[in-house]
Amino acid sequence: SQQGEEDPQALSIQEGENATMNCSYKTSINNLQWYRQNSGRGLVHLILIRSNEREKHSGRLRVTLDTSKKSSSLLITASRAADTASYFCATDLTGANSKLTFGKGITLSVRP
Amino acid sequence: DTGVSQDPRHKITKRGQNVTFRCDPISEHNRLYWYRQTLGQGPEFLTYFQNEAQLEKSRLLSDRFSAERPKGSFSTLEIQRTEQGDSAMYLCASTPETDTDTQYFGPGTRLTVL
Numbered sequence: 001s002q003q004g005e006e007d008p009q010a011l012s013i014q015e016g017e018n019a020t021m022n023c024s025y026k027t028s029i030n031n032l033q034w035y036r037q038n039s040g041r042g043l044v045h046l047i048l049i050r051s052n053e054r055e056k057h058s059g060r061l062r063v064t065l066d067t068s069k070k071s072s073s074l075l076i077t078a079s080r081a082a083d084t085a086s087y088f089c090a091t092d093l094t095g096a097n098s099k100l101t102f103g104k105g106i107t108l109s110v111r112p
Numbered sequence: 113d114t115g116v117s118q119d120p121r122h123k124i125t126k127r128g129q130n131v132t133f134r135c136d137p138i139s140e141h142n143r144l145y146w147y148r149q150t151l152g153q154g155p156e157f158l159t160y161f162q163n164e165a166q167l168e169k170s171r172l173l174s175d176r177f178s179a180e181r182p183k184g185s186f187s188t189l190e191i192q193r194t195e196q197g198d199s200a201m202y203l204c205a206s207t208p209e210t211d212t213d214t215q216y217f218g219p220g221t222r223l224t225v226l
Binding site for chain 2: 030031033035040041042043044045048088090092098099100101102103104105
């Protein structure tokens with residue numbers, strides 16, 4: 001079974017709006033990462049947040065982590081049509097030797 | 113291009129045939145991971161290598177699957193007697209020794225078993 005569960009499963013927004021995606025997980029983690037996947041392609045690493053961090057920024061991305069609730073959120077500000085993709089959260093579980101456990105993903109559509 | 117490369121990008125085979133995929137990690141990345149992704153799902157871990165040593169295998173990796181990394185550089189994933197349920201995208205990722213947290217993924221090999 002997969003560790004992370006993203007919410008919503010699909011999100012459609014207008015260009016320029018912000019997109020918020022959530023991820024919940026079940027067990028103790030070393031870090032949580034977000035990846036993007038364009039249709040039929042490999043994954044691109046977006047941002048990593050460690051278990052002792054609460055918030056990180058990278059360009060238009062902001063990720064938060066609440067270990068007490070075992071949840072994370074990814075915010076993409078000022079979205080662009082090029083942000084249209086599937087987004088996955090992945091957890092690096094404690095003692096897992098950095099192998100990642102992925103959720104099912106969120107499909108983001110940004111309308112021009 | 114100095115990223116992770118995978119070959120072939122697409123493979124169509126008939127049930128019962130053997131297939132082999134290749135992954136070339138980023139130069140000097142000592143860890144290499146294989147994942148499988150089925151339609152509508154996230155990637156699932158299959159196995160990983162540290163240099164030439166295969167350190168962990170998922171229970172998803174049945175005895176029809178074998179992976180090697182003979183010289184600690186490229187890796188191959190072989191599936192024997194393919195089944196329709198093997199149809200998936202097979203992804204390879206690598207990490208450097210200095211930062212094992214961030215995995216760099218290749219474009220994947222899409223396998224279709226008829």
